[in-house]
Amino acid sequence: MPWSRREFMSGVALGALGSTGVATPATAAEIAPKQRMLAANKPVIVCAGNGYDYLDRAYEHLKNGGDTLDAAILVVKGPEDDPNDDSVGLGGLPNEEGVVELDASCMHGPTRRAGSAGGVRNIRTMAELAREVMNHSGHVMLVGEGAERFAVARGMKRENLLTDETRKVWLLWKEAHSDWWGPGVSSPNWRDRFKNRSADERLEFHERLQRIAEDLGIDPAVRSAAIHKIVYPPTGTIHCSALAANGDMSGCTTTSGLAWKIPGRLGDSPIIGAGCYTDQDVGSAGATGSGEENIRVAGAHTIIENMRHGMSPLEAGMDTLKRIVRNYNGDMNRLQYVDMTYYILRKDGAYAGVSLWTGYEPGRPHTIGVHDGTRRLEKTVSLFEGASQEWPPIVAPSKASL
Numbered sequence: 005m006p007w008s009r010r011e012f013m014s015g016v017a018l019g020a021l022g023s024t025g026v027a028t029p030a031t032a033a034e035i036a037p038k039q040r041m042l043a044a045n046k047p048v049i050v051c052a053g054n055g056y057d058y059l060d061r062a063y064e065h066l067k068n069g070g071d072t073l074d075a076a077i078l079v080v081k082g083p084e085d086d087p088n089d090d091s092v093g094l095g096g097l098p099n100e101e102g103v104v105e106l107d108a109s110c111m112h113g114p115t116r117r118a119g120s121a122g123g124v125r126n127i128r129t130m131a132e133l134a135r136e137v138m139n140h141s142g143h144v145m146l147v148g149e150g151a152e153r154f155a156v157a158r159g160m161k162r163e164n165l166l167t168d169e170t171r172k173v174w175l176l177w178k179e180a181h182s183d184w185w186g187p188g189v190s191s192p193n194w195r196d197r198f199k200n201r202s203a204d205e206r207l208e209f210h211e212r213l214q215r216i217a218e219d220l221g222i223d224p225a226v227r228s229a230a231i232h233k234i235v236y237p238p239t240g241t242i243h244c245s246a247l248a249a250n251g252d253m254s255g256c257t258t259t260s261g262l263a264w265k266i267p268g269r270l271g272d273s274p275i276i277g278a279g280c281y282t283d284q285d286v287g288s289a290g291a292t293g294s295g296e297e298n299i300r301v302a303g304a305h306t307i308i309e310n311m312r313h314g315m316s317p318l319e320a321g322m323d324t325l326k327r328i329v330r331n332y333n334g335d336m337n338r339l340q341y342v343d344m345t346y347y348i349l350r351k352d353g354a355y356a357g358v359s360l361w362t363g364y365e366p367g368r369p370h371t372i373g374v375h376d377g378t379r380r381l382e383k384t385v386s387l388f389e390g391a392s393q394e395w396p397p398i399v400a401p402s403k404a405s406l
């Protein structure tokens with residue numbers, strides 16, 4: 005006999021609540037990965053290449069029974085404190101107004117909690133701030149001034165994060181009149197961003213940049229690198245995922261975001277599920293690269309769900325990269341301006357570093373730092389061979405001209 009709508013609805017409600025009227029939680033078998041993962045029984049840490057130098061201290065921390073999130077933060081804090089690393093923290097490249105604005109997020113597997121802070125000025129150690137938000141507020145995400153005030157209330161130091169070196173590179177960018185206003189690479193009007201300079205005009209532009217850099221007193225030893233950052237704005241970031249011998253897992257991601265961005269721009273790093281995601285039943289993953297693209301595919305979460313459904317770390321990462329390609333219908337004219345790297349660690353210690361392109365430029369491949377008792381730097385596996393081009397194209401769609 006067919007059910008009436010009323011009978012059907014009450015049947016659904018009973019099923020969900022159980023006969024006692026109390027909600028029955030999903031069983032472990034329902035939420036656990038398809039193939040139940042056994043922990044590696046030893047610590048394993050993966051991170052973006054710029055964390056390599058700091059892996060030993062984090063590994064030692066895990067060997068001594070320390071917390072996995074504390075270990076991951078020990079790695080990313082290295083570049084955050086380093087004034088010469090312009091991708092995060094002190095000395096990070098600023099926004100278009102010359103102000104360093106930082107983003108970070110973290111996930112703590114053992115307690116299944118998350119914290120995040122975005123668009124924060126004057127606070128250097130953003131991964132620690134994300135952990136403070138997680139541990140000392142009832143929120144997951146704080147942004148801007150409120151996040152800065154929260155950091156100071158929690159005892160963190162307010163300081164100017166723009167170094168003399170990054171100030172000069174910002175001034176060089178200012179004088180070159182580059183900007184993020186106008187259509188992005190995902191817009192149907194993306195070609196509007198080309199300046200269509202002739203070869204002579206491109207040379208003239210490059211010579212102008214050289215002259216301004218000299219006037220600004222940018223050290224000749226780093227002048228070419230500074231000009232490169234004007235022409236190809238970087239999205240430097242660091243992610244770290246850590247696994248303890250007992251199977252605990254955590255991850256964090258921290259960044260100064262896209263260089264010369266519009267103030268208030270948030271990338272993927274502070275977005276739980278995009279720049280960082282950890283579910284210690286399955287694994288932990290994080291990203292560096294084009295934040296806007298990664299948000300559109302919820303990269304880190306997609307990777308964890310792929311592994312939950314049986315994919316290896318490599319397959320899970322490649323599938324996620326292919327989702328970015330699909331967002332452009334495979335249009336390589338535009339995908340040359342997109343880059344993305346994922347750092348993936350599964351609960352059993354299997355790991356992968358995958359990237360859309362081999363590297364940012366020939367001879368500088370994307371890398372993943374690994375420590376599982378032996379510390380090493382490995383090249384990522386890339387979907388496309390070659391170097392990505394940074395957006396927006398200011399000089400010409402080819403790095404060969406520089």
Ligand code: GLY
Binds near residue numbers: 260272293294295
């Ligand atoms: N992936 C860092 C950013 O886009 O801000």
